[in-house]
Amino acid sequence: MDGVIYVTKKFCRFLDRGTKTCTVYPQRFRAEPDCASTAQGLPMMIFPADCPYTKGIEGYIPPRETWDDPAVDDFIREVLGDEAV
Ligand code: SF4
16 A cells, blocks of 8 residues: 555464464465565564564564555455455
């Protein structure tokens, strides 16, 4: 949208929402090509502020949370289609 990374309500199909763990962890990069390792995700600043991997990193700017922002849903729908929201 404007160069900012947003956290949305969308979640990975392999996330167990009850335990908040990955159901395919040993094969995660093969199962989900968009899955980012910590080495990839930290420089991109895609992990939330409460992620333990981000603790103590000076200048780390977490994604903006947009749980109830319909403008973000509209943008995602426009770019990725209705099934993405
Ligand atoms: S670790 Fe990767 S594959 Fe597993 S739930 Fe998270 S994003 Fe999905």
